[in-house]
Amino acid sequence: MDRRFFLALLLTMGVIVVTPRLFPGPRPVAVPVVTDTSTVSAESGATATAPTAGGAAGVPAIGAATAAAVVAGTTPAPAPVIARTVRLENALARYAFSTRGAAFLDAELPRYPHLGGDSGQVRLADRLQPLVRYRLIAGGDTIALDRADFTALEDTLDGKARVTFTTPIGTGIARIAYTLADSNYLADIDIQVNGIPAPAFLLIDLPGGFDTQERDSTDDRRHLAYAMRTPVGGAERIDFSKPDPGERLLRQGPFTWTVAKSKYFLVGLLAKDSAASPLAELQVTGAMRVNKIAVRAQATAIAPLGPSGVQLQLFAGPQEWERLVAMGREFEHVNPYGGWISGVVQPFATIVMRILLWLKRTTALQYGWILVIFGVSIRLLMWPLNSRMMRSQMTMQRIAPLVQTAQNKHKGDPVKQREEVMKVYAEAGISPFAPLAGCLPMLIPMPVLFALFFVFQNTIEFRGVPFLWFPDISVADPYYIAPLLTGGSMFLLSWLGMRNVPPNPQAKMMAWMMPLMMTIFGINFAAGLNLYWFVQNFAAMPQQWLIANERGKAATTAATVVADGGARKRR
Numbered sequence: 200m201d202r203r204f205f206l207a208l209l210l211t212m213g214v215i216v217v218t219p220r221l222f223p224g225p226r227p228v229a230v231p232v233v234t235d236t237s238t239v240s241a242e243s244g245a246t247a248t249a250p251t252a253g254g255a256a257g258v259p260a261i262g263a264a265t266a267a268a269v270v271a272g273t274t275p276a277p278a279p280v281i282a283r284t285v286r287l288e289n290a291l292a293r294y295a296f297s298t299r300g301a302a303f304l305d306a307e308l309p310r311y312p313h314l315g316g317d318s319g320q321v322r323l324a325d326r327l328q329p330l331v332r333y334r335l336i337a338g339g340d341t342i343a344l345d346r347a348d349f350t351a352l353e354d355t356l357d358g359k360a361r362v363t364f365t366t367p368i369g370t371g372i373a374r375i376a377y378t379l380a381d382s383n384y385l386a387d388i389d390i391q392v393n394g395i396p397a398p399a400f401l402l403i404d405l406p407g408g409f410d411t412q413e414r415d416s417t418d419d420r421r422h423l424a425y426a427m428r429t430p431v432g433g434a435e436r437i438d439f440s441k442p443d444p445g446e447r448l449l450r451q452g453p454f455t456w457t458v459a460k461s462k463y464f465l466v467g468l469l470a471k472d473s474a475a476s477p478l479a480e481l482q483v484t485g486a487m488r489v490n491k492i493a494v495r496a497q498a499t500a501i502a503p504l505g506p507s508g509v510q511l512q513l514f515a516g517p518q519e520w521e522r523l524v525a526m527g528r529e530f531e532h533v534n535p536y537g538g539w540i541s542g543v544v545q546p547f548a549t550i551v552m553r554i555l556l557w558l559k560r561t562t563a564l565q566y567g568w569i570l571v572i573f574g575v576s577i578r579l580l581m582w583p584l585n586s587r588m589m590r591s592q593m594t595m596q597r598i599a600p601l602v603q604t605a606q607n608k609h610k611g612d613p614v615k616q617r618e619e620v621m622k623v624y625a626e627a628g629i630s631p632f633a634p635l636a637g638c639l640p641m642l643i644p645m646p647v648l649f650a651l652f653f654v655f656q657n658t659i660e661f662r663g664v665p666f667l668w669f670p671d672i673s674v675a676d677p678y679y680i681a682p683l684l685t686g687g688s689m690f691l692l693s694w695l696g697m698r699n700v701p702p703n704p705q706a707k708m709m710a711w712m713m714p715l716m717m718t719i720f721g722i723n724f725a726a727g728l729n730l731y732w733f734v735q736n737f738a739a740m741p742q743q744w745l746i747a748n749e750r751g752k753a754a755t756t757a758a759t760v761v762a763d764g765g766a767r768k769r770r
Contacts, residue, residue: 325407548650567664
């Protein structure tokens with residue numbers, strides 16, 4: 200190449216390296232941060248601490264312009280702002296709030312262990328920002344409540360721990376009070392703002408992400424989603440991955456509730472009165488992907504702010520199915536199962552959950568054994584139906600030559616042909632719809648399997664439960680034994696089903712392909728789901744064996760009859 204090219208390249212590198220050394224930028228100034236925490240619980244009563252203005256933990260109240268002035272040396276450094284964290288706790292949870300913006304910071308759940316490698320308990324948090332923040336739109340202007348410094352007053356209300364945050368807004372006052380329930384992952388929120396121009400709207404920012412608590416952090420992040428429910432339209436889920444980065448999705452309320460969720464935990468807002476919910480609108484905005492996975496998003500709930508303020512409930516805790524059901528408002532549908540087939544899957548998922556939880560209460564066994572019992576029970580309940588359908592198939596195979604003969608005999612007369620075929624079915628004592636009904640035993644378990652597939656995605660009751668060699672039945676088998684057993688049992692069941700059946704190339708190909716596909720799919724299935732499917736297949740083998748032997752005897756008898764008939768004709 201030309202020497203001038205290398206000379207230009209060398210000069211460019213020199214400019215890049217030398218310029219910062221000749222003209223260095225301003226050095227950053229370390230700003231001291233002082234934190235103060237206090238706790239009030241329903242058991243101990245109020246904790247007397249003086250209200251102190253401040254910011255969120257670790258966030259100093261110093262603007263960019265002030266920092267620049269400090270660097271330039273034109274003004275003295277301001278005194279550090281004390282950032283206070285106030286905690287409310289009951290027997291189930293410990294909620295943390297900040298005097299910066301009266302924001303909800305995090306929730307500690309002592310009953311659930313952290314499974315992501317760190318010891319300790321689950322802590323619902325987002326290391327980048329508070330879980331719930333507030334802003335105002337008043338008279339066309341935006342008021343950043345999340346940047347305002349509040350004072351905090353801690354006391355109790357009817358034996359429940361409460362903290363009330365207040366701050367001046369123009370000529371008025373904003374007040375945000377949290378009252379923690381004594382035996383639930385629930386806090387009442389009462390928001391009052393006066394002295395601001397109308398119309399006024401409260402903007403509530405939901406969590407933009409969660410710190411993962413699970414062994415499989417990638418799978419946990421794939422379940423990140425927002426969900427909401429309208430009294431008319433029902434529940435809807437918007438995965439973090441649904442909107443493209445920067446794309447905004449708008450959903451109109453009023454909403455009975457709206458939540459942000461991970462695989463097993465959620466933070467959400469519920470309307471106290473679903474008939475007059477203040478949650479009027481939800482905006483969801485996509486964020487940049489990390490390794491093609493949407494780990495963050497942004498959702499903002501909008502509520503009109505009238506003279507009576509806004510009253511909501513804050514839920515931050517586990518997706519315990521029975522607890523969510525007990526809260527009403529169809530809160531158990533925070534996981535709308537099945538997508539476009541939810542109308543079929545959701546009822547089955549509800550039934551399956553009720554049965555599994557009932558078996559757990561009744562037997563007090565591990566959930567692994569519960570799945571074994573459930574799989575065997577499904578097959579035992581289906582035994583009579585399977586037997587009847589399989590014998591109908593055997594009869595169909597026996598009369599197939601007679602049906603073919605009747606069809607060939609009356610090819611030119613469709614009416615006569617149909618009459619003769621129906622006569623053959625009537626003499627055999629079966630319905631012409633028997634071939635279709637014969638597929639029913641194979642189809643009945645499928646909705647249950649689909650329901651279990653979705654149940655295992657979010658059922659916290661299975662989280663971290665070991666069984667046999669599985670460290671956790673809610674995640675994939677790390678040793679790949681379960682999918683191999685499932686595929687092998689499917690192949691053996693198909694092989695038994697084809698014994699003493701006339702050769703059928705298509706059936707033979709399916710006998711190989713379906714187990715192989717199930718094994719491949721099962722690698723990513725929860726270990727408990729593979730366990731259930733293997734047990735079902737294993738429990739069906741005795742019936743397939745008996746029917747195959749019965750089919751073989753029937754074929755031998757038919758062959759003997761045909762041979763005897765031929766011998767008599769020759770005589």
